Amino acid sequence: MSGGIFADTHHSMHDPYQPGNSVIHRLDARVKLLLTIALIVTGALAAPGAWIVYVLLLTVTLSAAILSELGVGYVLRRSLLVLPFMLAALPVLFAQPGAALLSWAQLSLTVAGLERFLGVVFKSWISLQAAIVLVATTPMPDLLLALRALRLPGLLVSMTGLMWRYLFLMVEEVQRLLRARLARSSVAADGRRGGGTLIWRAQVAGGMVGGLLVRSFERSDRVYAAMLARGYDGEIRLLPRPPAAVWNVVVLVAGLLFFAFVTVLGVLYA
Amino acid sequence: MLFSAVAMHIPDGFLSIVVLVVCWVISLTVIGVALRRLNRLDSDRNDSLMGVLAAAIFAGQMLNFSVTGGTSGHLLGAALATILVGPYAAVLVMTIVVSTQALLFQDGGLLALGANLFNMAVVGVFVAYAVNRLVRRLLGETRLAIFISGFAAAWSSIFVASLACALELAFSGTSPANIAVPAMGGIHALIGLGEGLITLGALAFIYAARRDLLKLGQAQPNGSRAVLIGGTLLAVGLTVFSPWASSHPDGLEWVAEEHGFLGAARDSLYSIIPDYVMPGIQNEALATIVAGVVGVLVVLGLTLGLAYVRRNIRRHAS
Amino acid sequence: MPEAVWVQRLSYAYPDGQQALKDVSFALRPGEKVALVGPNGAGKSTLLLHLNGILRGDGEVQVGGLRVEEKTLGRVRALVGLVFQSPDDQLFSPTVFDDVAFGPIYQGLGRAEVERRVDEALQAVHMQGYAGRVSHHLSVGEKKRIAIATVLAMKPMVLALDEPSAGLDPRARRGLMKLLAELPQAMLVATHDLALVAELLPRMIVMDEGKIVADGDTQVLLRDEALLRQHGLEPLLR
Numbered sequence: 001m002s003g004g005i006f007a008d009t010h011h012s013m014h015d016p017y018q019p020g021n022s023v024i025h026r027l028d029a030r031v032k033l034l035l036t037i038a039l040i041v042t043g044a045l046a047a048p049g050a051w052i053v054y055v056l057l058l059t060v061t062l063s064a065a066i067l068s069e070l071g072v073g074y075v076l077r078r079s080l081l082v083l084p085f086m087l088a089a090l091p092v093l094f095a096q097p098g099a100a101l102l103s104w105a106q107l108s109l110t111v112a113g114l115e116r117f118l119g120v121v122f123k124s125w126i127s128l129q130a131a132i133v134l135v136a137t138t139p140m141p142d143l144l145l146a147l148r149a150l151r152l153p154g155l156l157v158s159m160t161g162l163m164w165r166y167l168f169l170m171v172e173e174v175q176r177l178l179r180a181r182l183a184r185s186s187v188a189a190d191g192r193r194g195g196g197t198l199i200w201r202a203q204v205a206g207g208m209v210g211g212l213l214v215r216s217f218e219r220s221d222r223v224y225a226a227m228l229a230r231g232y233d234g235e236i237r238l239l240p241r242p243p244a245a246v247w248n249v250v251v252l253v254a255g256l257l258f259f260a261f262v263t264v265l266g267v268l269y270a
Numbered sequence: 271m272l273f274s275a276v277a278m279h280i281p282d283g284f285l286s287i288v289v290l291v292v293c294w295v296i297s298l299t300v301i302g303v304a305l306r307r308l309n310r311l312d313s314d315r316n317d318s319l320m321g322v323l324a325a326a327i328f329a330g331q332m333l334n335f336s337v338t339g340g341t342s343g344h345l346l347g348a349a350l351a352t353i354l355v356g357p358y359a360a361v362l363v364m365t366i367v368v369s370t371q372a373l374l375f376q377d378g379g380l381l382a383l384g385a386n387l388f389n390m391a392v393v394g395v396f397v398a399y400a401v402n403r404l405v406r407r408l409l410g411e412t413r414l415a416i417f418i419s420g421f422a423a424a425w426s427s428i429f430v431a432s433l434a435c436a437l438e439l440a441f442s443g444t445s446p447a448n449i450a451v452p453a454m455g456g457i458h459a460l461i462g463l464g465e466g467l468i469t470l471g472a473l474a475f476i477y478a479a480r481r482d483l484l485k486l487g488q489a490q491p492n493g494s495r496a497v498l499i500g501g502t503l504l505a506v507g508l509t510v511f512s513p514w515a516s517s518h519p520d521g522l523e524w525v526a527e528e529h530g531f532l533g534a535a536r537d538s539l540y541s542i543i544p545d546y547v548m549p550g551i552q553n554e555a556l557a558t559i560v561a562g563v564v565g566v567l568v569v570l571g572l573t574l575g576l577a578y579v580r581r582n583i584r585r586h587a588s
Numbered sequence: 589m590p591e592a593v594w595v596q597r598l599s600y601a602y603p604d605g606q607q608a609l610k611d612v613s614f615a616l617r618p619g620e621k622v623a624l625v626g627p628n629g630a631g632k633s634t635l636l637l638h639l640n641g642i643l644r645g646d647g648e649v650q651v652g653g654l655r656v657e658e659k660t661l662g663r664v665r666a667l668v669g670l671v672f673q674s675p676d677d678q679l680f681s682p683t684v685f686d687d688v689a690f691g692p693i694y695q696g697l698g699r700a701e702v703e704r705r706v707d708e709a710l711q712a713v714h715m716q717g718y719a720g721r722v723s724h725h726l727s728v729g730e731k732k733r734i735a736i737a738t739v740l741a742m743k744p745m746v747l748a749l750d751e752p753s754a755g756l757d758p759r760a761r762r763g764l765m766k767l768l769a770e771l772p773q774a775m776l777v778a779t780h781d782l783a784l785v786a787e788l789l790p791r792m793i794v795m796d797e798g799k800i801v802a803d804g805d806t807q808v809l810l811r812d813e814a815l816l817r818q819h820g821l822e823p824l825l826r
Contacts, residue, residue, distance in 0.1 A: 062573035123283025162321025170329035187662030194696030205335035206471015216326035478682035479724035
């Protein structure tokens with residue numbers, strides 16, 4: 001499906017939620033959100049060489065992957081996303097003082113550098129797994145309610161809800177635009193080299209963005225009219241959430257204690 | 271996924287606690303001020319407009335154009351949002367876009383979100399606003415001025431945000447300033463041109479189709495002056511400070527190493543248990559690393575094994 | 589002269605596994621105007637997307653004797669003018685001129701040639717004088733005509749139109765039908781508008797569940813009420 005300067009894009013943007021009925025799926029969204037954040041904070045607090053922390057946290061994320069019935073493969077495959085950004089951490093390999101393990105020219109790879117680099121890699125990789133399990137087992141509306149329960153301002157919650165409502169419609173619109181552009185990206189009868197100038201191509205993409213924005217403004221007028229028609233008065237009201245079941249609270253407390261324990265362990269053993 | 275407009279969404283694990291805390295505090299403060307201003311404006315159609323605009327910016331980031339070979343240019347959209355709805359609403363629009371990218375598509379970390387918000391929703395928007403206003407003040411309100419100021423705002427929002435990103439990595443000790451600043455700044459000086467051109471194309475379309483929309487971002491509540499000043503300070507400050515930091519990378523290291531409260535906390539805990547040393551831990555540092563990596567791999571192997579066994583058991587059961 | 593379109597045993601499954609086309613074969617002579625009807629989800633749009641290689645399934649597609657494959661895509665896209673259902677998706681430039689000029693500019697043609705192509709294309713859809721207009725402000729019917737002009741500017745051999753009459757008021761629909769009757773290119777028109785089919789397109793292909801279930805003379809097939817009902821179509825009132 002390639003060919004031409006404007007290749008058809010395969011940006012797969014789907015709702016990451018994977019329906020299911022596992023223990024993790026049934027866990028209250030607020031508990032899941034808090035525990036995910038606690039796990040990532042625990043990782044962030046760990047020193048680069050706190051291996052015991054990485055091992056324990058990885059055990060947690062992979063257990064969650066299995067318990068959620070998403071499968072370890074699903075989570076690991078998606079967690080490879082972090083790889084490109086690893087480039088940003090590469091220089092640290094060579095930028096730490098200490099005895100060199102290997103050297104090329106000016107660069108010398110030190111133990112401290114290696115330790116810090118691997119620390120960054122593991123931390124981001126494990127954090128990513130936790131976030132993947134969270135969003136794959138929690139539908140967006142539940143996440144929004146959880147964020148509201150955690151005192152996120154109502155305006156942000158309602159804006160995010162609206163965005164979510166229209167996001168996939170607009171993604172489809174974008175895909176149709178890209179497809180229409182691709183359909184007219186052709187070669188002349190004499191086979192000459194085409195493609196237009198870089199500036200022209202950027203302007204075309206810009207025109208598509210502009211069209212999308214203009215239509216979205218017009219859509220927002222209609223959305224607003226529809227909200228008014230149903231009695232909207234500028235105040236966002238949400239149904240109150242039932243209190244979390246006891247087992248959820250137990251999981252939350254146990255989880256937080258565990259992460260506190262891991263943090264202390266990391267500090268001691270680093 | 272992975273259509274991040276720019277290589278600027280920092281994942282978790284790259285930033286130190288101090289940097290994270292500072293970025294979160296600044297971002298939350300600015301978002302709080304923006305929320306208050308917009309609430310006071312008492313125009314309740316804001317949330318439908320901003321929600322839909324956020325979706326459009328989010329989706330619009332997928333509209334690429336090929337640069338050369340396999341690379342392509344994308345949009346971040348901070349400048350466009352600022353020009354269309356003004357700085358405070360744009361802060362919220364970008365906040366939602368960047369947060370959703372982090373939360374649902376793992377584009378940028380959850381803890382690192384504070385820093386990503388600072389770079390894209392605060393620096394990106396403030397700088398875009400300041401540059402846009404200043405250039406217009408110089409050139410007037412002609413069609414050409416709208417386009418030139420839009421291009422300049424888009425380019426500088428990307429460039430200055432990337433400097434902020436580089437400095438955060440440097441302050442965290444993840445990437446030394448003498449590498450991070452020129453690398454990030456250099457790449458984004460180019461990526462910013464793409465942002466500028468797409469923004470220009472979008473403004474040309476909007477100018478032709480719905481010129482009235484370009485006026486919306488102009489009518490601003492009092493206090494935009496604060497954004498103007500803040501944006502100018504951020505742009506000038508980061509542009510001046512980055513080269514300095516880049517030539518004194520050890521200075522930042524020093525901040526990251528010695529003044530991290532974590533280091534201090536660890537030292538105090540060590541003094542509580544002075545003689546307790548794990549066997550094999552305190553000697554060869556490399557051995558520790560190898561042991562750590564082996565530990566991670568063992569857990570990974572065990573889990574994969576367990577998952578495999580589980581699947582087989584299921585298959586037999588069914 | 590080669591067939592305008594020649595499709596042999598084409599099958600296609602979407603990445604999610606849904607089988608959209610099953611063993612589809614047919615051919616269009618140059619200048620032949622053919623309707624493609626069937627319920628939503630029958631595979632009509634998917635088939636159109638195969639004609640210029642935006643989707644590529646198993647089997648063979650030829651356009652003007654040129655086999656659709658990686659190295660011919662650029663040429664094939666010029667030979668097949670794909671007109672999408674929503675003109676908003678197709679008109680992404682500020683002005684009508686920019687939109688119609690997209691194809692020729694992309695082909696690398698010189699300025700004079702680009703302008704000539706745009707003039708000709710606008711003339712063909714009776715929209716001369718609209719070059720400087722802003723596409724966004726046009727009526728749906730006008731946008732449809734411009735969308736057709738954007739592909740005519742590439743000098744196609746075949747037009748593939750997806751629901752051309754959808755969303756048009758009666759007058760705009762009548763005007764569009766007149767335009768389609770005038771255009772000399774071969775045409776494959778995916779539509780639910782059987783009245784348009786009866787008037788304009790002498791041959792009809794009926795699709796359902798990814799397969800061609802009937803292919804023949806429009807007047808004959810339109811009288812086969814059992815066939816129409818079986819595939820979710822309503823016979824025309826006579």
